[in-house]
Amino acid sequence: MSQFYTTTDHFVLAPALMLALFGCAILLFDFLLFPNPKDRKWLTMFLLAGEAFCGYGLWRQHSFLISNGIGEITAFQGSLTMDGFALFFNWIFLIATVVVAIVSYNYLEIEGEHHGEYYALILFAQCGMFFLAAGTDLVTLFIGLELMALCFYVMVGFLRGERRSNEAAMKYLLLGAFSSGFLAYGFSIMYGVSGSTKLSDVAAAFAARDPWDPMILLAVATTSVGLLFKISAAPFHMWAPDAYEGAPTTVTAYLSVASKAASFAFLLRIFMGPLSTSRPVWEPLLAAVAIATMTFGNLAAISQNNIKRLLAYSSISHAGYMLLGLIAGNRTGLNGVAVYVMVYTFMNLGAFLVVVAMRRKGIAGEDVDDLAGLMHKSPGYAMLMLVFLLSLAGIPPTAGFLGKYYIFLSLIETGHYTLAVIGTLYVAVAIYYYFRIVKSMFIPEQFEPAPLSTSLGLRLALGVTGALTLVIGIYPEPFLRMAQTSLMR
Amino acid sequence: MDQHLLSIILFTPLAGLAVLLFIPGSSKNVIRIWANVVAFAGFLVSLPLATRFDKGASGFQFVERAEWIPSLGVQYLIGVDGISMLLIMLTTVFGFIAALSSWNAVEERVKEYYAMFMLLQTGMIGVFLALDFFLFYVFWELVLVPMYFIIGVWGGPRKLYAAIKFFLYTLAGSVLMLLGILALYFQYHAQFGAYTFEIANLMKVVLEPGMERWVFWAFFVGFAIKVPMFPFHTWLPDAHVEAPTAGSVILAAVLLKMGTYGFLRFSLPLLPRASNDVEIVRILAILSIVGIIYGALVCLMQKDWKKLIAYSSVSHLGFCTLGIFALNPNGIAGSVLQQINHGISTGMLFLVIGVMYERRHTREISEYGGIAHVMPKYAIVFAIAMLSSAGLPLLNGFVGEFTILQGAFEANRVWAAFAVSGVILGAAYLLWLYQRVMLGQVTNGKNLRLPDLSAREMAVFLPLIAWALWIGVYPKPYFDILEKPVQQLVERVKPGYYQGQAALKAGVR
Numbered sequence: 001m002s003q004f005y006t007t008t009d010h011f012v013l014a015p016a017l018m019l020a021l022f023g024c025a026i027l028l029f030d031f032l033l034f035p036n037p038k039d040r041k042w043l044t045m046f047l048l049a050g051e052a053f054c055g056y057g058l059w060r061q062h063s064f065l066i067s068n069g070i071g072e073i074t075a076f077q078g079s080l081t082m083d084g085f086a087l088f089f090n091w092i093f094l095i096a097t098v099v100v101a102i103v104s105y106n107y108l109e110i111e112g113e114h115h116g117e118y119y120a121l122i123l124f125a126q127c128g129m130f131f132l133a134a135g136t137d138l139v140t141l142f143i144g145l146e147l148m149a150l151c152f153y154v155m156v157g158f159l160r161g162e163r164r165s166n167e168a169a170m171k172y173l174l175l176g177a178f179s180s181g182f183l184a185y186g187f188s189i190m191y192g193v194s195g196s197t198k199l200s201d202v203a204a205a206f207a208a209r210d211p212w213d214p215m216i217l218l219a220v221a222t223t224s225v226g227l228l229f230k231i232s233a234a235p236f237h238m239w240a241p242d243a244y245e246g247a248p249t250t251v252t253a254y255l256s257v258a259s260k261a262a263s264f265a266f267l268l269r270i271f272m273g274p275l276s277t278s279r280p281v282w283e284p285l286l287a288a289v290a291i292a293t294m295t296f297g298n299l300a301a302i303s304q305n306n307i308k309r310l311l312a313y314s315s316i317s318h319a320g321y322m323l324l325g326l327i328a329g330n331r332t333g334l335n336g337v338a339v340y341v342m343v344y345t346f347m348n349l350g351a352f353l354v355v356v357a358m359r360r361k362g363i364a365g366e367d368v369d370d371l372a373g374l375m376h377k378s379p380g381y382a383m384l385m386l387v388f389l390l391s392l393a394g395i396p397p398t399a400g401f402l403g404k405y406y407i408f409l410s411l412i413e414t415g416h417y418t419l420a421v422i423g424t425l426y427v428a429v430a431i432y433y434y435f436r437i438v439k440s441m442f443i444p445e446q447f448e449p450a451p452l453s454t455s456l457g458l459r460l461a462l463g464v465t466g467a468l469t470l471v472i473g474i475y476p477e478p479f480l481r482m483a484q485t486s487l488m489r
Numbered sequence: 490m491d492q493h494l495l496s497i498i499l500f501t502p503l504a505g506l507a508v509l510l511f512i513p514g515s516s517k518n519v520i521r522i523w524a525n526v527v528a529f530a531g532f533l534v535s536l537p538l539a540t541r542f543d544k545g546a547s548g549f550q551f552v553e554r555a556e557w558i559p560s561l562g563v564q565y566l567i568g569v570d571g572i573s574m575l576l577i578m579l580t581t582v583f584g585f586i587a588a589l590s591s592w593n594a595v596e597e598r599v600k601e602y603y604a605m606f607m608l609l610q611t612g613m614i615g616v617f618l619a620l621d622f623f624l625f626y627v628f629w630e631l632v633l634v635p636m637y638f639i640i641g642v643w644g645g646p647r648k649l650y651a652a653i654k655f656f657l658y659t660l661a662g663s664v665l666m667l668l669g670i671l672a673l674y675f676q677y678h679a680q681f682g683a684y685t686f687e688i689a690n691l692m693k694v695v696l697e698p699g700m701e702r703w704v705f706w707a708f709f710v711g712f713a714i715k716v717p718m719f720p721f722h723t724w725l726p727d728a729h730v731e732a733p734t735a736g737s738v739i740l741a742a743v744l745l746k747m748g749t750y751g752f753l754r755f756s757l758p759l760l761p762r763a764s765n766d767v768e769i770v771r772i773l774a775i776l777s778i779v780g781i782i783y784g785a786l787v788c789l790m791q792k793d794w795k796k797l798i799a800y801s802s803v804s805h806l807g808f809c810t811l812g813i814f815a816l817n818p819n820g821i822a823g824s825v826l827q828q829i830n831h832g833i834s835t836g837m838l839f840l841v842i843g844v845m846y847e848r849r850h851t852r853e854i855s856e857y858g859g860i861a862h863v864m865p866k867y868a869i870v871f872a873i874a875m876l877s878s879a880g881l882p883l884l885n886g887f888v889g890e891f892t893i894l895q896g897a898f899e900a901n902r903v904w905a906a907f908a909v910s911g912v913i914l915g916a917a918y919l920l921w922l923y924q925r926v927m928l929g930q931v932t933n934g935k936n937l938r939l940p941d942l943s944a945r946e947m948a949v950f951l952p953l954i955a956w957a958l959w960i961g962v963y964p965k966p967y968f969d970i971l972e973k974p975v976q977q978l979v980e981r982v983k984p985g986y987y988q989g990q991a992a993l994k995a996g997v998r
Contacts, residue, residue, distance in 0.1 A: 390634065395660075396627040405671075412671045424664035428657050435637075435656065439649055442642055480560045
């Protein structure tokens with residue numbers, strides 16, 4: 001191979017390449033081979049095959065890193081870095097994508113909007129996430145972000161016949177484009193200051209300057225705006241409830257976990273990389289943002305009647321907690337963000353999957369009241385939902401507790417006592433709105449006689465997310481080790 | 490068997506729960522029988538704990554240790570000393586009694602009901618067994634969820650409000666406590682370079698005084714809400730009134746003791762200087778005394794029978810916390826014994842109410858009167874329960890309250906003087922209640938044909954009456970069991986206390 005595409009480059013890029021290839025193939029095959037709508041289940045199979053190849057690529061990278069005892073492999077002259085951090089996040093993207101893909105078939109059939117492009121979009125989005133986690137170059141990161149975001153703009157508006165969905169996509173697109181503009185502006189300043197797009201060069205150039213240098217301040221401000229928008233932190237969170245509510249529920253699930261995880265990977269790369277020397281500038285800023293995010297998210301969630309909206313606000317508040325880990329900034333804190341992202345992925349996916357099961361022919365099943373009597377009708381789903389909600393609230397022995405544990409510990413270690421107290425008190429607020437759902441499930445009246453829409457995929461996905469939420473809570477050791485090694489440099 | 494005795498006690502209810510899941514929900518009687526079998530087995534396996542417990546040994550016994558989450562320094566570490574042994578016996582006895590008393594009271598969703606009880610039982614036993622702070626916290630939180638459902642699903646008309654109030658209050662307290670735990674954990678790491686949650690290790694940490702006080706208050710919020718101490722008690726009357734009978738019984742008999750136990754196991758040994766701080770002790774003693782008197786006065790106002798007993802818990806638990814913060818052997822030993830006593834007598838009183846509620850479905854005191862004529866056996870049981878709660882000599886309540894007052898007197902005479910008024914008020918509201926409900930002529934026609942206690946109901950009360958008499962007549966074994974752990978506690982908080990006392994005695998001679 002040429003000097004522009006070496007074996008190492010290929011080795012590092014392989015998982016993303018597989019995703020892109022299979023995504024394109026799905027588009028073609030949907031058109032050529034499977035004109036009959038009934039054959040679409042093959043597309044799911046095809047997607048899973050793509051994920052298997054992607055997983056194999058990741059696994060080989062993983063073993064390579066371990067067997068050679070090195071921390072990272074760089075490719076494309078340092079634009080891509082495959083390290084424990086990138087691998088960890090990519091595993092999360094992979095699991096989230098597989099879970100979403102296997103529940104989508106049934107759901108899209110019910111919505112009457114089953115198109116092959118959906119599966120391709122999921123793969124392309126995941127491909128974008130790959131670059132967000134592994135990218136170490138401003139341009140690579142930006143392209144990864146846009147690839148992911150564009151797929152999501154389309155997917156959010158996937159229910160073409162529904163105005164809510166259209167509106168959500170429009171809002172998300174406009175605000176998303178706006179924030180990308182900010183981000184690009186920030187990146188251009190970084191380039192201007194350092195003369196390079198590599199994160200390490202930018203970091204060196206920033207470290208050489210005073211953190212209160214106006215150029216740096218401008219870079220920090222604009223980059224922060226862009227990034228905070230992507231993780232839906234206050235005051236840039238307004239798009240999230242609308243987008244989450246309007247999007248097809250499977251997309252909402254995907255958006256709320258995978259996109260958020262990828263954005264956090266991106267955020268950590270930037271804030272712990274080029275902007276790490278500007279900590280005195282952004283730390284108070286982010287602390288204020290984190291408090292505002294937890295406050296808006298938790299307080300607004302209290303009065304929601306639509307579960308998707310409620311979970312949207314709750315996921316906003318979770319972004320606040322994850323930010324706290326970055327604010328603490330020590331090993332425990334960063335570890336905490338990794339653990340938090342991991343457990344959040346499983347528990348939040350799980351909670352949305354239950355909402356997916358509630359969607360039946362002619363029944364939206366999105367209101368808190370629609371869950372009434374669920375304990376009576378299908379106790380299994382109700383118990384799973386209970387586990388997910390307890391975990392979201394952070395009650396041991398569920399996985400969610402461990403995320404909060406690390407975050408609180410890191411705040412104590414770094415002396416952020418006020419933030420710690422605020423964070424803990426919001427746990428009590430959160431339990432109130434999560435338990436509104438629980439309360440509804442355990443009310444004896446049955447409003448909805450129709451059985452839940454289940455499929456093999458849904459049951460499998462719920463089983464996996466439910467089991468992981470409990471297992472990580474009860475025996476977290478292997479998972480914590482995994483998260484810890486992800487930060488070894 | 491000895492080396493896994495505690496694990497067996499801990500997991501018996503959980504194993505019962507696993508089997509219960511396979512019993513179809515429609516065969517209610519099978520479920521009831523199975524639940525009672527499990528609860529009785531839970532009591533049986535805990536018996537060797539009492540018989541084989543070595544009173545003379547100091548430190549923890551039956552200790553089991555295993556790695557759980559090594560990267561956080563968390564262990565599965567359980568063990569008992571005299572204090573926790575007594576509380577575990579209380580838990581297993583009441584586990585059985587609560588199951589037996591629910592036979593007729595619960596008709597709907599019987600399976601889920603007993604499942605919640607078994608989960609609750611494991612959580613409570615775990616709280617008293619854990620010697621690792623993380624493990625303790627997990628069990629502490631585990632208790633909340635089943636209790637929420639017991640109140641919220643099988644409770645009275647305002648059950649949902651009461652259940653979420655209970656949950657939010659205790660959760661808010663315990664997350665703040667978590668911050669205190671983490672601060673201690675971090676300080677240990679800073680001083681010794683290792684992460685551990687083991688209590689024996691955490692005791693080595695020396696905190697700077699300001700920090701220690703903050704940690705103390707963080708613990709305090711968690712434990713005081715659970716006890717509940719004035720002014721954190723407002724969740725209790727709601728929870729008690731709305732909970733089903735067995736829920737109230739467990740809540741009063743065991744759950745509240747988790748708070749006082751927390752003070753004894755964690756606040757005092759881990760934060761000895763803050764616990765002995767003059768200001769802090771004064772504040773806690775005042776809150777306890779206010780709780781004693783305020784609780785008693787509110788009892789005098791109640792029209793609802795169950796609410797009255799609920800407020801009496803506030804008053805009685807005030808004695809327990811006062812005893813703890815007298816910080817001397819009498820106070821602490823009396824406090825532990827009073828915790829057991831309160832469990833027995835208040836548990837009995839809630840059962841007494843439950844028996845009547847099943848017959849009449851009202852708890853208005855004015856609906857009753859002259860019941861003693863209709864239900865003579867019931868009258869005797871109620872009288873014993875009431876007198877034991879009021880602290881009549883020869884019954885259990887007297888021994889505990891007397892010892893606590895002794896301790897309080899030693900610490901500060903003014904405290905004792907105020908606390909005594911609580912005893913008098915206690916006798917007043919209980920005797921008045923008994924008079925209004927049981928004595929006189931039957932005024933309400935609906936009460937004329939009430940059936941007396943059945944054999945099953947007698948079986949619920951008899952062991953408790955026997956226990957109350959035992960403690961009342963011959964409390965020595967209890968004080969023997971408590972002597973060592975209390976001595977260790979006092980030595981820890983007030984080093985040199987015993988030498989000082991010995992010197993004092995020598996001087997008097």
